Amino acid sequence: MLDFSVYGQEQQEVYAYKCPECGTLDYPAPMICKVCSARRDPSGVIFSAWEQVPLSGKCKLLGWTRVYALPEGFDVKYLLFAVVEFENGLRASGRLLVDDPQTGMELTAKVGVVKEKVGEDVYGFMFDRV
């Protein structure tokens, strides 16, 4: 993985989005707040852009699988995937780095390269042991 600190860049982040009207957090970014119906404008021109809140840290493993039949672009024997719940109640899917997981175990969410494309690395959640 590239060390971004070398180039003065920070590690890529995954963000939740905070509604400016009622403070509700959501991931990924919605276009309309589920709670108060406030609108989000991705360009920030018509309505205010929503605050981005880095989503990482402690989370709980809700469900997982080890997949052997991977799609094109993933040249490994298998990968583990998980659905987790963060302490703020948000949930997310992502890559699981624990080889012998137990449902309900505590994990920590980091951000790393989940897919390598030519000229572009895709960043996303990596869930690991605390």
Place this chain on the structure above:
Amino acid sequence: MRKVAIVGIGHTVFGNLSEFDLVDVMSFASANALEDAGILKDRKIIDQLFVANMGGGIINHQTGIASALVSRIDLEPAMAELVENGPASGASAIKCGFAAIASGMVDTVMVTGGELMRTVTGWKGTDFVATLLHPEVEYNYGLTLPAFAGIFTRMYMERYGLTERDLALVAVKDHENGARNPYAHVQIPVTVEAIHEGENAHVINNYVAEPVRLYGTCPVSDGAASLILCAMDSPKMKYFTKKEPVLISGIGSATDTHCVHHRKDPLDLKAVHLGAERAYKMAGLKPEDMSFAELHDAFVILELAISEEVGFFQKGKAQEAVREGVTRIDGRLPINTSGGLKAKGHPVGATGVSQVYELVKQLRGEAEEGRQVKNPKHGLAVNFGGFGNNVVATICSKEA
């Protein structure tokens, strides 16, 4: 609302048809439906064609598929449109046809669903189907439909005590039916010994996405199916004297969150529940009125979960019904009499149409020996799109 009947049905064999082109495969099923309806020569009475297909633009490099098909079977100047709703495209196209007739806009509709998936490698095929997931927070990770089925299956096992043996029993039952269906992709029966208990079971039935094994998933198939629909009050019904009409007595659909992680309880398949409820309400029927069902078992866990969501069994109890043989062809409520997606195959755009084809075949009493349900009155089909985010339920009934 006008009553809508199915007056003709057609099907191709499901399997590897990659030597043919997509529109040819769809044309063959469509011509079979015209013939079955007895209107091959009078085909121009069809007002509208709805085509169901998910991946023509991606994996077959073909667009404008409805226009191509209408011309290939010489149906011009009928109206023609494509319906794409992921793996539920087929039943959605039927719903469009139903609505077009029920509203009075047209009298006769052909619905043809088809897919050619084996023209690409398994890796590409898996990738193509996965494009229906959320592109940023699911697809990018390498998550696929089998991956979500794995997560779902484990959660179900942990909560309800489902075992791998139960999953094997569903597969054995589906393959038993599929072996008697000449259109099924896999026409070979399997045993619990071979895929679960035997010494080599873990080799024959290896993991795809733990705890989902090979015999817990459907094959990747090519194929097409076609239906002809007509308004019961239309003068055009005089053309359809060859076969008894079968009514579409109820049809409903519903959606759920695109991202699986947004569901409060990932084991609640709300769109299945609500789609079926809407179909029952339209038909004025209840789950206990159903004589049999075709449920979207792209993964065998889904046959169990869907059968609970549509009200056949209590939550977590479907595996008991399977153990008791309730869902076998000679049981109280046969499920997936065609072999289901598990044995019959799953050409995604064709599947929803193929499920309703099976309902009609059973209600007419035309199913092959050994897989005909006794005196069926009503049948339910559930076509499951995404990982449960867009689901269509259709009820067909013998005309009273």
